[in-house]
Each structure stands twice: as C-alpha cells, then as structure tokens.
Amino acid sequence: xxxxxxxxxxxxxxxxxxxxxxxxxxxxxxxxxxxxxxxxxxxxxxxxxxxxxxxxxxxxxxxxxxxxxxxxxxxxxxxxxxxxxxxxxxxxxxxxxxxxxxxxxxxxxxxxxxxxxxxxxxxxxxxxxxxxxxxxxxxxxxxxxxxxxxxxxxxxxxxxxxxxxxxxxxxxxxxxxxxxxxxxxxxxxxxxxxxxxxxxxxxxxxxxxxxxxxxxxxxxxxxxxxxxxxxxxxxxxxxxxxxxxxxxxxxxxxxxxxxxxxxxxxxxxxxxxxxxxxxxxxxxxxxxxxxxxxxxxxxxxxxxxxxxxxxxxxxxxxxxxxxxxxxxxxxxxxxxxxxxxxxxxxxxxxxxxxxxxxxxxxxxxxxxxxxxxxxxx
Amino acid sequence: xxxxxxxxxxxxxxxxxxxxxxxxxxxxxxxxxxxxxxxxxxxxxxxxxxxxxxxxxxxxxxxxxxxxxxxxxxxxxxxxxxxxxxxxxxxxxxxxxxxxxxxxxxxxxxxxxxxxxxxxxxxxxxxxxxxxxxxxxxxxxxxxxxxxxxxxxxxxxxxxxxxxxxxxxxxxxxxxxxxxxxxxxxxxxxxxxxxxxxxxxxxxxxxxxxxxxxxxxxxxxxxxxxxxxxxxxxxxxxxxxxxxxxxxxxxxxxxxxxxxxxxxxxxxxxxxxxxxxxxxxxxxxxxxxxxxxxxxxxxxxxxxxxxxxxxxxxxxxxxxxxxxxxxxxxxx
Numbered sequence: 001x002x003x004x005x006x007x008x009x010x011x012x013x014x015x016x017x018x019x020x021x022x023x024x025x026x027x028x029x030x031x032x033x034x035x036x037x038x039x040x041x042x043x044x045x046x047x048x049x050x051x052x053x054x055x056x057x058x059x060x061x062x063x064x065x066x067x068x069x070x071x072x073x074x075x076x077x078x079x080x081x082x083x084x085x086x087x088x089x090x091x092x093x094x095x096x097x098x099x100x101x102x103x104x105x106x107x108x109x110x111x112x113x114x115x116x117x118x119x120x121x122x123x124x125x126x127x128x129x130x131x132x133x134x135x136x137x138x139x140x141x142x143x144x145x146x147x148x149x150x151x152x153x154x155x156x157x158x159x160x161x162x163x164x165x166x167x168x169x170x171x172x173x174x175x176x177x178x179x180x181x182x183x184x185x186x187x188x189x190x191x192x193x194x195x196x197x198x199x200x201x202x203x204x205x206x207x208x209x210x211x212x213x214x215x216x217x218x219x220x221x222x223x224x225x226x227x228x229x230x231x232x233x234x235x236x237x238x239x240x241x242x243x244x245x246x247x248x249x250x251x252x253x254x255x256x257x258x259x260x261x262x263x264x265x266x267x268x269x270x271x272x273x274x275x276x277x278x279x280x281x282x283x284x285x286x287x288x289x290x291x292x293x294x295x296x297x298x299x300x301x302x303x304x305x306x307x308x309x310x311x312x313x314x315x316x317x318x319x320x321x322x323x324x325x326x327x328x329x330x331x332x333x334x335x336x337x338x339x340x341x342x343x344x345x346x347x348x349x350x351x352x353x354x355x356x357x358x359x360x361x362x363x364x365x366x367x368x369x370x371x372x373x374x375x376x377x
Numbered sequence: 378x379x380x381x382x383x384x385x386x387x388x389x390x391x392x393x394x395x396x397x398x399x400x401x402x403x404x405x406x407x408x409x410x411x412x413x414x415x416x417x418x419x420x421x422x423x424x425x426x427x428x429x430x431x432x433x434x435x436x437x438x439x440x441x442x443x444x445x446x447x448x449x450x451x452x453x454x455x456x457x458x459x460x461x462x463x464x465x466x467x468x469x470x471x472x473x474x475x476x477x478x479x480x481x482x483x484x485x486x487x488x489x490x491x492x493x494x495x496x497x498x499x500x501x502x503x504x505x506x507x508x509x510x511x512x513x514x515x516x517x518x519x520x521x522x523x524x525x526x527x528x529x530x531x532x533x534x535x536x537x538x539x540x541x542x543x544x545x546x547x548x549x550x551x552x553x554x555x556x557x558x559x560x561x562x563x564x565x566x567x568x569x570x571x572x573x574x575x576x577x578x579x580x581x582x583x584x585x586x587x588x589x590x591x592x593x594x595x596x597x598x599x600x601x602x603x604x605x606x607x608x609x610x611x612x613x614x615x616x617x618x619x620x621x622x623x624x625x626x627x628x629x630x631x632x633x634x635x636x637x638x639x640x641x642x643x644x645x646x647x648x649x650x651x652x653x654x655x656x657x658x659x660x661x662x663x664x665x666x667x668x669x670x671x672x673x674x675x676x677x678x679x680x681x682x683x684x685x686x687x688x689x690x691x692x693x694x695x696x697x698x699x700x701x702x703x704x705x706x707x708x709x
Contacts, residue, residue: 076601295438
C-alpha cells in the first residue's frame with residue numbers, strides 16, 4: 001500500500017485501510033488507464049460501506065450499546081453529574097491514550113507511559129518543594145525530563161532495532177525504581193509533600209485541574225483538554241502530511257523509508273508525543289491531588305493500550321484513528337464506573353471489566369470484518 | 378549538534394538556573410530550611426554483632442511499610458545489630474527469602490505472616506536451624522502454629538470493630554468501606570470488623586494505584602447511594618482521595634481512616650477526617666527487631682505467649698497535636 005503515498009492529499013480522509021480494498025480497485029477498468037486518472041481509478045463506496053470502513057465504528061457501536069445498557073440497569077447513571085464523572089475518568093485515561101494510539105498506528109508500543117505520568121508529577125513536586133522554587137520551574141523541568149525519556153525510548157528503539165516492547169519495559173522498570181528510590185531519598189518518605197501552599201500553584205491548578213460548574217454539575221478541565229487533544233490528533237492524522245507518514249511508517253517502515261518518509265524522526269516524535277501527554281496527565285494528577293505516592297501509576301500503561309485497541313487501533317500498526325481511541329477510553333471510563341453505579345458486587349469488578357472489554361473488541365472486530373467483506377462483494 | 382546550537386542550549390540552561398535562583402528567593406510553602414535533620418540521638422547499642430533478617434510481604438512504595446522499615450532500622454541502630462531487610466508480595470518468593478536468611482545463618486528472623494500456610498514450612502525450618510523467629514503485622518491467629526515465638530501487631534478484625542463501635546456511637550448507619558487492594562485478607566478483615574458493629578456497612582473496591590480512579594469510583598458510589606453517611610478508608614493516601622470525592626459529590630458523609638501519614642494527620646487536625654485507627658507500624662518494626670535482640674542476648678520472651686498489640690490506637694482531634702510532629706518525622 002505504500003507504493004503510492006504521493007497522490008494522497010486530494011481528499012480521502014484516510015489513506016490507510018487500502019490493503020483489503022486493493023483487489024477491488026484493480027479489477028474494474030482502472031488498470032489499463034494508468035495511475036493518473038484519479039477519478040476513475042478510485043472506487044466509489046456506498047455510504048454504509050464508507051461508514052463501516054472507519055476504524056472507530058465498532059467501538060462506537062459498542063459504546064452505544066453499553067451506554068443504553070447501563071442507562072437501563074444503573075439508575076444512578078441517569079444524571080448529568082454521573083456523566084461528568086464518567087467523562088472525567090475517561091479523560092484521565094484518554095489523554096495519554098490518544099498519543100499511545102498514534103504510537104501504535106506508527107507500529108510501536110510504550111509500556112513506560114503509566115509510570116512516567118507519576119515520574120513527571122513527582123519530579124515537579126519534589127524539585128519545587130525541596131528547593132522552595134516556584135512550581136512552574138519544576139513543571140518545565142518535568143516536561144524536559146519527560147520529553148527526554150520519550151526521546152530516549154524512540155532513539156533506543158530506532159538505534160538498536162530491539163522491539164519497543166522490550167525497550168519500554170526497561171524504561172518502565174527504571175522509572176518505577178527511580179520513582180521510589182529518589183522519592184525516598186529526597187523526602188525521607190515514599191510520598192511527596194503537599195504543594196498547595198507554594199507559589200505558582202493557583203495558576204497551574206487552573207490550567208491542569210480546574211473544575212467548572214455547569215448547571216450544578218462539575219466538569220473537570222481535563223475533559224476539555226482531552227477533546228482538544230483528540231481533535232488535534234484527528235486533524236493531524238487526516239489533514240496533514242505527518243498523518244500520512246504515520247500510517248506509512250506503521251504499515252511498512254522499509255517501504256515508507258524508500259519513498260522518503262523520515263521514519264526515525266516520525267517514530268521518535270511519536271514516543272515524545274506519548275511522553276508529552278504523560279507529563280500533561282502527571283501535571284493534572286499533581287495539581288488535582290496535591291501530593292503523590294511514589295508507587296502509583298503502575299498498570300495504567302495497559303489501560304492506555306486497551307483504550308487504543310478497543311477503539312479500533314491494530315496492535316500491528318498502520319490502522320486506527322484518534323476518535324476511535326477516544327471512544328475506547330470512554331468505554332473504559334463508563335464501564336469501570338457504571339459497575340459502581342449499578343451497585344454490583346465489587347469482587348467481580350475486574351471480571352465485569354474484562355468481559356465488557358472483550359465484548360467491545362469482538363464487536364469491533366466483527367464490524368470491521370463485515371465492512372471488508374462487503375467491500376469485496 | 379553544532380557549536381552555536383550547543384552554545385544556545387548552554388545559555389538556556391544558564392538562564393533557567395538563574396531564574397530558579399531568583400524564584401527561589403521569593404517562593405513560600407516549600408521545605409523548611411533546617412540546619413540539621415531529625416534528632417536521631419546516636420544509637421546506644423554500639424555494635425552487638427547480631428544480624429537480624431526482616432522479611433515482609435510489602436509491595437514497594439507504600440507509606441505504611443516505609444514506617445515499618447524506619448522503625449526496624451532505628452531498632453537495629455539502637456541495639457547495634459545489622460538489619461537485612463527484604464520483601465516480596467508473592468508468598469512463594471517470601472518463603473524463599475526466609476530460606477535465604479536461614480542459609481546465611483542470621484541470628485534472628487522477623488517476618489510477616491500474611492499467608493501463614495505458605496510460610497509455615499520456612500518458619501519451622503528456621504526453628505530447626507536454631508534461629509529464633511518472630512512474626513509481626515499479620516498472622517495474629519496463626520503465628521504460634523507456624524513456630525514463631527512472638528507476635529507484634531494489630532488485630533485487624535478488632536481494629537475494624539473498634540472503628541465500627543465509634544461510628545455507631547456517632548450515629549452512623551451506612552458506612553462505605555473502601556478496599557484499595559483487591560483480595561487482601563487484612564483489608565477484608567478490617568471491613569468485616571466494621572460490619573460486625575454496623576450492619577449497614579458496604580464494601581467497595583478501588584484501584585489504589587491510580588488517584589483519579591479512586592476518586593471517581595468513590596464519587597460514583599456516593600452519587601449512586603445518597604444514604605452513605607460514613608466513609609471508611611483503609612490507608613492514609615486513600616483517605617485523601619476520598620476527601621476529594623466527597624467534595625466533588627457534595628457529600629455530607631463523614632470520613633474515618635486507618636493508618637496515618639503527615640497529610641492525613643493534618644486533615645484530622647483540620648477536622649476533615651473524624652479519626653484514624655492507627656496500628657503504629659513504626660512500633661511494629663521497632664519491637665520485632667528489639668524483641669529478637671533481647672531474645673538472643675538475654676532469653677527474653679515478650680507477650681507471655683500472647684500477641685503484643687500495637688493497635689488499635691485512636692488518633693483524633695484530642696491527641697493530634699502531640700502526634701502531628703511525629704508523622705512529619707515518618708515515625709508515626
């Protein structure tokens with residue numbers, strides 16, 4: 001599919017899922033006319049087929065089904081307040097998941113993201129508190145730190161050719177240990193001191209953790225940030241050259257390189273994107289909760305990946321989109337809280353969650369298969 | 378990176394550093410400048426030459442275990458012993474760690490017995506090898522069977538019941554007991570203790586490793602059930618999360634917690650947390666090591682065949698002023 005990345009910018013929102021479509025494209029008269037006759041060479045799909053070809057459609061169907069289901073079984077879910085809480089929970093996973101989704105479209109994987117969220121927050125809190133400097137200084141320092149971890153992850157993957165799973169597993173352990181070790185060393189305890197009396201707290205809190213009151217319900221600003229990041233990622237994927245590069249790099253890196261895509265820079269950029277949003281979430285966590293425990297964040301890296309996969313991103317790269325990942329995060333947020341709203345036995349929490357997620361993946365897969373089958377026929 | 382770019386980076390770093398200096402001068406609320414750290418009045422024991430192994434089921438990074446370790450280290454210092462601390466939440470690996478201690482011929486072993494059945498074999502092996510073993514923190518009902526000589530800790534069920542009694546006395550009818558680690562026997566026992574005194578107690582499980590998830594889950598529960606009048610958290614960091622949930626849900630429930638840290642102690646002083654049930658982890662670590670020292674050196678036996686209880690100890694507005702400074706030293 002990556003032999004022809006050149007004629008992309010004309011219209012078609014998504015260049016990626018071309019692979020299954022190609023046999024259909026070649027059978028009608030197109031071959032004899034050559035590649036330049038773009039109108040006749042492009043297959044026209046009906047609206048239903050075009051809809052089904054979108055990666056997020058399976059997740060959307062699952063989300064709607066679950067939403068209706070929970071509205072039916074959990075009366076407490078039927079309020080604006082509850083929806084806001086669900087959106088908040090989704091956003092705390094969803095922000096990093098957007099970048100993780102892009103990274104996975106680019107064919108890579110990051111296990112260090114969950115811990116990096118807390119590394120950034122811990123660094124900010126401890127640096128500013130111990131030296132008594134303005135929190136903004138610590139925040140910027142934490143950003144530089146996070147970005148360099150992201151850069152290092154990407155650089156190591158590209159330089160050594162070792163799978164990103166292993167490289168980021170390494171950084172996961174290093175960060176996990178360093179979070180604990182450094183925090184203990186600096187504060188004498190394994191949690192950071194409260195920073196809400198320090199200079200810069202108010203402005204940072206307003207940016208990262210402000211709570212709006214909308215008609216009696218409270219909405220955390222992370223939800224707006226989340227929507228913004230999803231929008232940006234979607235725009236980047238569908239409307240920019242970088243978006244095309246991402247799909248090309250994830251689909252087939254060697255041939256992307258052969259047509260002049262800067263594969264190394266794209267992939268390192270993707271890792272740094274994950275690091276940036278991990279830092280962002282770390283800032284939210286710090287300024288929303290004021291103190292952090294050094295052991296936290298472990299396990300969240302999987303939630304980001306789960307959100308991306310449920311949202312239609314392929315683990316193998318080259319396929320997926322940002323809106324799907326956002327829906328994936330929403331499914332997670334909704335499921336985890338609606339079990340509480342429904343008042344189900346807590347001991348089954350994880351089991352329910354697993355079933356819901358599997359169901360979402362299966363629906364997603366089913367709809368995707370359906371769309372590819374119908375396209376051929 | 379070429380020369381000029383490198384120079385730019387250096388300049389940027391220099392500017393940032395000087396900005397830091399300037400801001401440092403005018404920022405409040407940070408660490409207090411102290412001329413010396415806390416008064417560790419120099420350990421009086423000299424070097425007794427004993428080596429004591431402490432093996433726990435700690436999952437690294439919990440403020441609670443940090444205090445146990447701090448207590449054990451101070452005790453080792455005071456008795457002039459060498460402390461070898463190791464931990465693993467996996468029972469099989471903890472058993473291996475005990476075996477390691479036996480193999481390295483330590484003078485005494487202090488271990489937690491969160492999973493008595495899995496560890497009984499190793500504790501017996503220590504006895505066979507002539508190494509005295511004491512249990513602490515968990516295993517109050519089984520420590521004698523496993524061959525451990527003494528026990529230092531709290532009775533989780535009793536602690537929960539004590540909290541439950543006080544909630545009933547204050548008129549609580551429907552407490553929500555928040556379990557932050559799924560499948561923990563000790564945490565379940567605490568909630569069961571509360572329930573034994575307040576029949577309307579309900580449990581909820583949350584993901585203790587993610588602050589946002591804890592807050593959202595408790596908030597969701599409060600929204601789903603407005604009759605909840607008490608929240609019982611089983612760890613100090615979770616109590617702080619619960620406060621956030623209550624604030625966001627506009628809940629009028631009262632908050633009660635187990636264990637302490639500096640931040641939670643401050644909230645007790647401010648009246649946001651009603652009281653804490655403290656099992657004094659620092660004391661558990663301290664006593665376990667000291668008791669081994671006395672046993673090896675002097676043949677002492679503490680508790681007279683009965684467990685030595687380090688809790689439940691109440692921390693509430695009445696005694697918080699005394700306790701608050703100690704929480705800041707990580708000893709309470």
